[in-house]
Amino acid sequence: MAEQRTEAIEKLKGFLEGIDFTMLTTISEGKLHSRPMSTQEMDENGDLWFFTQDDSRKIEEIEADNRINAAYSDPDGNTFVSVFGRADVVKDRAKIEELWSPIYKAWFPEGLDDPHICLLRVHVEDAEYWDAPNSKIVQIAGFVKALVTGTEADMGDHGTVKVNPAGA
Amino acid sequence: MAEQRTEAIEKLKGFLEGIDFTMLTTISEGKLHSRPMSTQEMDENGDLWFFTQDDSRKIEEIEADNRINAAYSDPDGNTFVSVFGRADVVKDRAKIEELWSPIYKAWFPEGLDDPHICLLRVHVEDAEYWDAPNSKIVQIAGFVKALVTGTEADMGDHGTVKVNPAGA
Numbered sequence: 001m002a003e004q005r006t007e008a009i010e011k012l013k014g015f016l017e018g019i020d021f022t023m024l025t026t027i028s029e030g031k032l033h034s035r036p037m038s039t040q041e042m043d044e045n046g047d048l049w050f051f052t053q054d055d056s057r058k059i060e061e062i063e064a065d066n067r068i069n070a071a072y073s074d075p076d077g078n079t080f081v082s083v084f085g086r087a088d089v090v091k092d093r094a095k096i097e098e099l100w101s102p103i104y105k106a107w108f109p110e111g112l113d114d115p116h117i118c119l120l121r122v123h124v125e126d127a128e129y130w131d132a133p134n135s136k137i138v139q140i141a142g143f144v145k146a147l148v149t150g151t152e153a154d155m156g157d158h159g160t161v162k163v164n165p166a167g168a
Numbered sequence: 169m170a171e172q173r174t175e176a177i178e179k180l181k182g183f184l185e186g187i188d189f190t191m192l193t194t195i196s197e198g199k200l201h202s203r204p205m206s207t208q209e210m211d212e213n214g215d216l217w218f219f220t221q222d223d224s225r226k227i228e229e230i231e232a233d234n235r236i237n238a239a240y241s242d243p244d245g246n247t248f249v250s251v252f253g254r255a256d257v258v259k260d261r262a263k264i265e266e267l268w269s270p271i272y273k274a275w276f277p278e279g280l281d282d283p284h285i286c287l288l289r290v291h292v293e294d295a296e297y298w299d300a301p302n303s304k305i306v307q308i309a310g311f312v313k314a315l316v317t318g319t320e321a322d323m324g325d326h327g328t329v330k331v332n333p334a335g336a
Contacts, residue, residue, distance in 0.1 A: 023239030023248065025193045025200055032193055032200075032237035034250040036298055069200035071191030073241045080191065082202040130204055 008161040009046040015081045015129050016042055016072055022083075024050075025069040028061040034071070037120075040099045046163040048122040049099060051108075054089060055116050062087045068122060079131045085124040095119060124163040131158070176329040177214040183249045183297050184210055184240055190251075192218075193237040196229040202239070208267045208287075214331040216290040217267060219276075222257060223284050230255045236290060247299045253292040263287060292331040299326070 016039065025034040035058065040049040048070060052059065062068070070083040093112075096119060100112060108114040184207065193202040203226065208217040216238060220227065230236070238251040261280070264287060268280060276282040 021241060021243050021248070023191060023241055023250065025202070025237045025239065025250075027195075027200070030235070031252045031293070032195070032235055033252060033296065034193070034237050034239040035296070036241065036248040067198070067200055069193045069202050069237075071193065071202040071239050071241075073189060073191055073204065073239075075189050080189070080204040082191065082193075084199045084201060125199070128201065128203070 005046075005163065008163050009042070009044070012046065012081070012083075012124070012127050012129075012161055012163065013042050015079055015131065018077070019072040019074045019079070019081070022048075022070040022072050024058070025071065026058055026061040026087075027065045027067060028057075033061075034069075037070075039070075040119075042124075046124045048083070048085070048124060049095075050120040050122075051099070051104065052089075052118060052120045053114075053116040054091070054118045059089055059118075059120075062089070062120070070122060079129070081127060081129045083122070083124055083127045085122040087120055087122045090119040090121045092119070125165060126160060126162050128160045129158065173214075173331065176331050177210070177212070180214065180249070180251075180292070180295050180297075180329055180331065181210050183247055183299065186245070187240040187242045187247070187249070190216075190238040190240050192226070193239065194226055194229040194255075195233045195235060196225075201229075202237075205238075205288075207238075210292075214292045216251070216253070216292060217263075218288040218290075219267065219272065220257075220286060220288045221282075221284040222259070222286045227257055227286075227288075230257070230288070238290060247297070249295060249297045251290070251292055251295045253290040255288055255290045258287040258289045260287070293333060294328060294330050296328045297326065 020038055021036050022039055023034040024037045025032055037050045040051060042048050066086040066088060068085060068087045070085070072081040072083070074080070096112060096117060099119070105111050108117050188206055189204050190207055191202040192205045193200055205218045208219060210216050234254040234256060236253060236255045238253070240249040240251070264280060264285060267287070273279050276285050
């Protein structure tokens with residue numbers, strides 16, 4: 001079981017590598033809203049990490065309802081990933097330092113001492129991916145079919161990974 | 169009011185032009201799932217149109233809960249758009265013919281007579297966009313700040329458009 005979980009995380013990591021931005025969808029006042037976020041890392045537990053500010057609107061939304069979808073799109077590479085998970089706000093100084101880079105000072109002028117700097121952690125439950133190797137035209141045809149109609153890919157690679165299934 | 173609505177639709181259309189695929193998020197069994205979909209058009213009412221099959225899982229989900237988010241990402245162009253709307257299934261033959269292209273025969277082998285061919289229409293309520301002109305490095309810096317932290321862009325263009333506000 002632990003091995004399967006590690007495999008699922010490694011598979012997912014492979015897909016997300018090179019797709020920096022995700023559209024993170026939250027539920028707010030009965031609506032679904034998304035915004036671009038830059039992914040800092042997927043850690044060894046399969047958790048996704050983002051920098052944010054504790055006074056931002058999405059933090060309010062997440063505190064009211066922690067369910068999120070993180071959608072990763074790489075149209076050039078024909079890779080799309082849907083991640084479902086639950087988000088929480090983390091103010092762990094050690095983790096902030098671990099992910100910190102001096103270039104972030106541009107938007108946190110006070111750096112690590114910014115009173116609002118915090119991390120958003122997404123505890124991933126499951127994910128679904130659509131992936132087509134670019135080299136095979138037949139697979140792309142099957143994949144395009146999947147994309148146009150939103151069905152499963154006929155010949156491209158499509159599947160789900162359970163990282164932390166609810167109730168497990 | 170009608171003029172403002174037309175302007176909102178034109179603005180949104182401009183952003184979506186050239187971003188074929190969207191990640192369409194639905195709510196299902198208490199989770200948020202997304203999948204890549206190819207956008208056929210945004211019509212003069214601001215409705216989004218997609219081809220799909222009436223026996224697909226997302227149609228089931230939409231019939232149970234019609235709220236969706238359509239997330240458009242163009243990382244190369246620094247453009248990201250979040251669209252909130254309500255989806256329904258449309259089996260209007262005239263509209264299907266209007267959007268039909270012979271290349272779609274690859275995935276609807278029976279063409280227009282495919283018993284499952286249908287359209288998904290998204291009635292857009294509001295949208296939010298993040299857009300940075302590529303030519304101005306300062307604006308990009310501000311924009312990257314917005315992206316990393318999920319806050320509003322400092323110098324890039326960010327805003328909301330109300331297409332069909334609920335209750336209006």
